């Protein structure tokens with residue numbers, strides 16, 4: 001039986017042998033897999049690794065800064081941060097259809113990644129955080145959302161076009177092994193044990209048309225929700241939790257005035273494999289606190305609802 005320390009030692013040796021003195025680029029998303037891949041490859045080849053982090057403007061509150069703090073500032077990893085919020089938002093203007101939104105976000109992500117990678121002329125390798133379940137999934141040729149996980153996160157087609165060789169040091173590992181590696185490599189607990197976050201980000205959690213104003217509201221509401229889950233100990237008890245922005249306005253009262261504002265839905269699920277899931281029975285007092293805080297602290301929201309649908313037939317994400 002292998003320990004995380006042995007897996008790391010073995011992977012480091014293999015990476016060094018494969019890569020030699022070549023330069024490597026890696027698309028860093030801030031998710032567990034690409035983060036662990038980055039930390040592992042950095043351990044092996046240090047300065048020969050350059051990460052590209054694309055801020056789509058559809059990330060959670062403070063996420064871009066957190067990624068930079070963890071990798072660039074604390075670990076000394078070279079990270080190229082690309083601020084692409086405006087490009088994503090303008091590509092998405094008036095687009096309502098969920099699959100259309102996914103396609104636009106995925107394609108633009110690849111374009112921007114290629115632009116950034118193209119500047120690193122002497123790169124010979126493209127590193128990816130592909131894990132064993134991804135390998136199985138793409139062999140099965142799934143469609144719909146799962147397909148897009150591939151096209152978004154694993155930058156399909158890029159290696160051939162750029163004449164890069166693929167470096168996938170996590171290819172034989174399961175998620176729990178990847179997490180154990182992350183802990184062993186000294187990544188922050190909060191990054192290693194974070195709930196999954198979809199490639200299209202808040203783009204599929206703002207229903208229908210995406211606007212910066214909506215994204216800002218959703219980021220604040222989601223941050224309050226997640227903070228309360230942490231403080232109550234519920235974050236680790238559920239498999240995934242997030243807020244959803246509903247561009248539906250309803251009437252409320254605030255002081256002497258009438259309000260006519262948006263709705264935020266809260267989702268929390270328990271699941272083993274994300275193929276089926278049940279809604280999490282969060283305590284009423286916790287839900288009450290979260291609702292009060294969101295309505296009081298986030299301008300533009302006057303109603304909070306809790307999603308009590310399980311999968312199937314409902315999916316985990318709303319789009």
Ligand code: XMP
Nearest residue numbers: 145148149196197198199200274315316317
């Ligand atoms: P659903 O909504 O299909 O989600 O029940 C199952 C799991 O997959 C995640 N998800 C995605 N991940 N790109 C991703 O990288 C996507 O387009 C995407 N859609 C859903 C979702 O967050 C959940 O963990």
